[in-house]
Structures are given as C-alpha cells and as structure tokens.
Amino acid sequence: MIKVKNLYHSYSKDDKYAVKDASFEVEKGEIFGFLGPSGAGKSTTQGVLTGLLQLQKGEVTVAGYDAKKFSKKMFNDIGMSFEQSNVYNKMTAKENLAFYAKLFDVETKDPQELLELVGLGDKANLKAGDFSKGMKHRLTFARSMINNPKLWFLDEPTTGLDPAIAATIKDIIWNEKKNGVTTFLTTHNMFIADELCDRVAFIVDGEIKLIDSPRNLKLQYGAKFVDIEYIKDNDSARESLSTVEAKDRNRIKELLDTYEIQTMHTKEATLEEIFIKVTGRGLV
C-alpha cells in the first residue's frame, strides 16, 4: 500500500533534514505505527505521503500512485486525520462533515452516525468553534472516515484525549482493520502502538532506527530486564536494566557491589523501555 525508499525532507531546503533516509513499506491491511518523540519527523513523513508536502528526495508510492504525480482521484480512497484539528469553526459539527463529504466522488458515511461513533452525537448541531480541544480532535478524526477510506492516515489520533475516549478511538481503529483498512499512524503513545500496531518503526531525529512488530521486539527483549530498587544516599532509587547488554550487565554488578538492594525482579520490557534501549532517547 505504501512504499518509501530513501526519503529525505528538509523544510529549509538545505541539509537540515526533518526526515533523513527513511525507507519502509506498509502492507495492505496492516496497522503500521510511527513511534517517536515530538519533533522526530513523524508528521513530516506523513505530510509527504499525503502530498501535503512536496516530495524532495527519495521514492514514494502510495496506493499505487507515485508521489511525484499524485492524482486528486486517489484521495477518494484516502482518509487523513490531522494532529492539529482543522475544522470550520463557524459551521456546526454536522455541517462540517456534510460539506466535507461532498468533496469526494465515492459513497460517504452518514455524518450523524459518524458523530455518534466518536461520542459527539448530541453535539451535532453545535458550532465547532464552541468545541473543546478534545472534541475538535474527535471531529477531525471522524471527518477522516467520511469517505470510507481504504488507506487511513492518523496523526496522533489519541493525543490529548482522556483515556476512556482514547479507548473508544482505539476500538474504532481496530474495527476498521477488520474491514481491511490499511492504517498508517503516528504516535508518541507506546500503549497505542503496542496494542494496535502490527509493526512499528522507531523514529528519532528524522531517522528510522528499527522496524519490527511489538511482539518480536518483546520476544527479543522480553524477560531479559531486571528492575532493581536500591538505597542510595538514604533514598530509594530504581533502575531498569537489560541482562543482555554489556553496559547494563556492568551496571547491575556495580549496583550489587555498591548499594543495599531492596527489591530485584525480572520482567517483560515495555515498548517504551525497548524504545529507550534502542534509540537512547525517551518518548516525550
């Protein structure tokens, strides 16, 4: 569904790349996650894939179209939910969706049903300008489904939503997967990535560090972590360390030799810990 080879993008059109030499493929029907801290280049990559940003360097094919000559027609099969909500403030939620529906040549969903799906059913006739940030975000998300997309781009679909609503959104994405929809999502939320994605790419400073399924990553790193709580300067401290990496093994020895250990147990690594291990960076 998506093929990217050696993609570079620089906003200043020089060698300060927001995306650097990125290559990956997204299979039909899979949920592919771009996981990385803010500023990593996730939205930029998505921008190029959706034609919002002009392709500068690299080869990109989306839904069979070369990014050098995207056609308006292809957007009939594409949905895009934006990180920053962008709806008409002066129109009601329903008007926003109804108008957007008219911009496609394919069968579209019923606006009211969509609003109900994202929990805005009773707010259909309120002006979007009066919505809270989270409500606008949900409206933007709902809008991306209006044309029954086969390829779905979601930029931070759950960011800023409270956990219950985030869970609803997650269920909707999961449901669409069952309908055969291919999803490319960006997030810095590892739970979303962990629970939803067939495969994730770790991206930091515009570079993809690794691509694999959360399951494989956990098998590879799983049960090979120890959580050590110890007393340091009359205070309790805590560290998660790998039992395979040489650096971490030395650290474990050092802790055992130097400090009084309180608790110590092995556990399965979370995706976040794996991310930190692999990239040397946190997810925030």
Next chain:
Amino acid sequence: MKLWYSFTKELKLASRSFYFYIELFFAIIILVVVLFAIPENFSNSTTEYLYLDMPVENAAAFEARLLDEDSDNTADKMEIKIKKELIPVTYYETEDRKIYLVESEDDLVKLADNKKQLGAVIKVDMSVSPPVTSYKYYLQGYETDRLKNLYKVIHNSNLATLEAAVEDQEVRSLSTEYTVLSDREHTIPSLLTFNGSLMGMFIIAAYIFLDKEQGIIKAYAVTASSVWQYLMSKTLVITVTSIVTTAIIIIPVMGGKPDYLLMLLFLITTGFFASGIGLLISAYFRSMAKAFNAIYVLMVAMMLPAIAYFIPGWEPFWIKLLPAYYIIQGFSEIIVKGGNAGYVLLLSLGFLAAGSVLFIWATAKHKKSLTA
C-alpha cells in the same frame, strides 16, 4: 458540482463572517455619504474661459461691464502656462464666477480642454442688421442641464433674446459625446471601484488567510477536490458580494439610468481580476500581517486613479498604466446614458483575460504553498 457545493458552503460561511458585514456596512456608508453629504452639484462658482469675437468697441463695452462686476474692479493681465505655451489672458473675478478673457478661439479651446472647464465664444455678427449675438460653448461633458441653463440666463438678460439664444445654441463636448452626470453621480465610478475591486481584493485575501490560520486548506488538500475549485468558490463569493453591495449603492442613486446588464458583466470581470490579485497575495504570504505592505501598496495604486479622477487637469500619463484607471473609466461609461458600450465590452474582455492569468498563476502558487 463540487464547485457548486464549495460555493454554497463559502456563501454560508461568508454570511457568518465579520468581513461580509464590513462590506455591507461600507456599501451603506457610501450610499449615505453620496445621498446626504455630497450635494447634487458642488458649487455655483464656476471658472470660464471667454473669447469675445466682436468689434473692438463692443468688446470694450463688455469688458467695462465685467470690470464693473469685478470684486476689486481691476482686470488682471496674466499668462497661463499650458504644455510649455504661455497663453495671455485677462482675469476677472465676480462673486460667483472666475472669468478669463482670451485672445483667440484657439487659445480658448486649449485652455478649456486642459483645465477641464467651460469655454465660450461670444460672437457679435455685425454683417447683418440688426447685429446678432450668438454663443458657442465648449463643455466637458459632465455639466448638468441646470448649469447650462444658468449660463444661458447669465448671458441673456431679457427673455426674448434668451429664447432666440437658445435656438442659436451650439453645444459641443470636448471629450466624448456624453450626456450629463450630476456632480453626485460623477463620484459614483470611483466609489464603485473602491467598493467592488478594492474591497474584493482585500477581503478574498482575508478569507484565505483565515482558512490558512485554521488549517482548513490542509483538510481541503487531502480530498478529491481541486485547489482551483476552492479558489474559484471564494472568487464567486466575492463577486456575489460585490454585486449586492454595488446594487445597494447604485440603485438608490442612479435609478434606471445605468445599463445594468453591462454593469453586471463589468462587475463580474473586474471582480474576477481583483480577486486574482487577492489570491496571489494570499499565495505569496503566510499571514495577513506579513502581506500588509503588499496590500498597502496595492491599495494606494488603486486609489490614485480615483484621486486623479477628482482633480481635473491632474492626469499624469502613468495613471493610465494602473488597472483601476480603467475600472473607473468603465463604470463611467456604464452609468452615463449613451455611454460607450463597446469600450466597456473591450475592458471586460481585458479584465477577464488578465484575471484568468492571475487565477492560473495563483492556483499554481497555492498548490505549492497552501500546505507547507
């Protein structure tokens, strides 16, 4: 079809926006000013250039009478410079008239044409008996009947001669074969230019900057609808608004005089042209604040021809390089009875062509920068 949906949606949005009401408000202000603050005709104090085509003794008698009426009872000899040529005149000033006596009909035509003022030849034909006095006026084209009659009365003290003089009247316009516009009506073309084109240019840019700020253009860019349809729907809204606001001004002031079909055509083509400029501005700048200098320059360029229009005799050649000059000219021809429709059609064609170029240019530029 998508264009139609976009257009109706834009119209709906416009009706909920602040700018739309600004435009209506401005139109009403203009109407009120035109109707209540601008007199039908500005003043009765007129400047006229006279040539006395009569034997010396008659002329002397005439001059003596003028001298009598002159506020300081002196005739001032002076020279008026027209295109590097000095024309000798004798100047009299009465309560309501400034009179320049010139020495030949040639000089008279030069002065009247250049100063855009009334010129008259008073001729006493001695070859018949009794001698016949006749008047020949050189008018600019915008004088009213009232003003013309006033001249008739001024130069003909008794009614019998007045009637004879009216029969004898030879009125010739210097510019085109206009019928007359009152001073109030005379202000209309430049006001319409301000109301339609200037506002249109400014407001379409404002609409797009607003959309840019809200990120709406990005949402539009990932649909199966094209950028040109988006821009065209805005242009249509601007055109409809300018038709409405023009109607608000023109119908109460001019009634049935203008050729409304021609007016509609001209509003659409000039609106398209002005929108094109606005679209281009919104393509090259990120925000209204950043575009301000460009908008300012364009506004001045739009205003200058209007100013030149009100200052008779000030019409530097470069004014004719500004499109607004032709917009004003076009409106003048439309509101004047018997105006030159062919000229308006030609102008419309020109604005349509120029507007198309701007539109295509703006669309190409927007495609690249709308979403960056």
